[in-house]
Amino acid sequence: MGRFSRESFVIRDKDVLREDYEPENLEERGEELDEYAGALRPVVQGWQPNNVFLYGVTGVGKTAATHVLLNELLETTDEYDDVGLNLVEINCTGLTSSYQVAVNLVNEIRSPSHPLTTVESPRSTMSETGYPQKRVFNELYDDLEDIGGTVLVVLDEIDNIGGDDDILYELPRARSHLDLDVKLGVIGISNDFKFRDNLSPKVKDTLCEEEVLFPPYDATELQNILSKRADQALFDDVFTSEVIPLCAALAAQDSGSARQALRLLRKAADIAQSESIDAGEERQITEDHVRDAKRAIERQQVVDGMHSLTRHGQYILLAMCTLTADGDTPERTKKIHEQYTKLTGEFGSEPLKRRRLHDHLSDLTLHGILEQVEDSSGRGNYNQYKLDVTFASALEALEDEFDNLGNLRRKAVRNGLIDSP
Numbered sequence: 001m002g003r004f005s006r007e008s009f010v011i012r013d014k015d016v017l018r019e020d021y022e023p024e025n026l027e028e029r030g031e032e033l034d035e036y037a038g039a040l041r042p043v044v045q046g047w048q049p050n051n052v053f054l055y056g057v058t059g060v061g062k063t064a065a066t067h068v069l070l071n072e073l074l075e076t077t078d079e080y081d082d083v084g085l086n087l088v089e090i091n092c093t094g095l096t097s098s099y100q101v102a103v104n105l106v107n108e109i110r111s112p113s114h115p116l117t118t119v120e121s122p123r124s125t126m127s128e129t130g131y132p133q134k135r136v137f138n139e140l141y142d143d144l145e146d147i148g149g150t151v152l153v154v155l156d157e158i159d160n161i162g163g164d165d166d167i168l169y170e171l172p173r174a175r176s177h178l179d180l181d182v183k184l185g186v187i188g189i190s191n192d193f194k195f196r197d198n199l200s201p202k203v204k205d206t207l208c209e210e211e212v213l214f215p216p217y218d219a220t221e222l223q224n225i226l227s228k229r230a231d232q233a234l235f236d237d238v239f240t241s242e243v244i245p246l247c248a249a250l251a252a253q254d255s256g257s258a259r260q261a262l263r264l265l266r267k268a269a270d271i272a273q274s275e276s277i278d279a280g281e282e283r284q285i286t287e288d289h290v291r292d293a294k295r296a297i298e299r300q301q302v303v304d305g306m307h308s309l310t311r312h313g314q315y316i317l318l319a320m321c322t323l324t325a326d327g328d329t330p331e332r333t334k335k336i337h338e339q340y341t342k343l344t345g346e347f348g349s350e351p352l353k354r355r356r357l358h359d360h361l362s363d364l365t366l367h368g369i370l371e372q373v374e375d376s377s378g379r380g381n382y383n384q385y386k387l388d389v390t391f392a393s394a395l396e397a398l399e400d401e402f403d404n405l406g407n408l409r410r411k412a413v414r415n416g417l418i419d420s421p
């Protein structure tokens, strides 16, 4: 068989399992969709839109719900001649200020790249730097006024702008302040609860007029979401009955994210598919494939995180693995620092001060490699950390970077953390 054989034993349509695949219907989100639709209903009447704020952790269907609902809203408003609805969507990943968001909105209007955006302006795009903020806002208002009718501006992952939230104050007020004719509504979407809490009060009042919370999915909901997707993506009877419940349970325990659950299923299907191709016959997806998938995904997560770590970040992760192998985690920063200092000595390197250790620990936490836990001993507030990935994933990733981890591996085997190789 050639390297690029078209033979497929397990996967019928892999695109259906992709991150960016958009299902036509969302499962298990009836209540949230009703609430969301309610907030958007004035648009159908041709009235001034509400501003809406959606929040919930990543992977719980906020973007998917927005795409489903706004497309439905477009279809409905198309039937009425007296409502002209237009959408402008951006994703704010990497945009850390209101200025950048404003420039990106202008450029999205002039050169659309997001699926929901319905406008297109003949004006040329702006450079991302070099203008006074006021100028950029004015260009934006001019563009919006030119579009006219009703314009909903979708700011996905708006939490990226942090505390620099001017635009969330300015945009909803532009119509009355500048006497514009265009009816503007802002839909803000955030993965971060703290972002909402930290919004300045004047922003909170307007942007959070209507709020819709997307809670994490539980295991049963995830099973349903996965089953629907598996029916389309996989051939019949190619997975054992435990596969979907296990993917659902693992994701529910961790994040409650449909994205995570789908990722597990996709990876497990991939592994079974490769095995089938190697064997030249169908191999069902089993529980073991799901567990292998979990490890492979985590390992990749550690490897990706590791690329952005300095050598000292890697020593700290190694220190955490050593403490874990000894059964000492969660552990306080003081003890982590001691273990880390010992390790740097063994590698002939100068240790960083305790204060700098904190930065690295937060970094590792941000990458989902470590988890910060509350100290339950009641002796006051200490930061404690433990691995947030399996020991095996962390060790394998570390073994790519360090040559002599045989002792650590043997100790982990002795203490039952990993199977012997």
Ligand code: ADP
Binding pocket: 018, 019, 020, 021, 022, 023, 025, 026, 027, 028, 029, 056, 057, 058, 059, 060, 061, 062, 063, 064, 065, 225, 258, 259, 262
């Ligand atoms: P968020 O924007 O909250 O991070 P997404 O809307 O991007 O999450 O959803 C993540 C993935 O999970 C997408 O592939 C999406 O299609 C899928 N998904 C999320 N919720 C549902 C649902 N209720 N039904 C079907 N698929 C869903």
Ligand code: MG
Binding pocket: 059, 062, 063, 064, 156
């Ligand atoms: Mg999203």
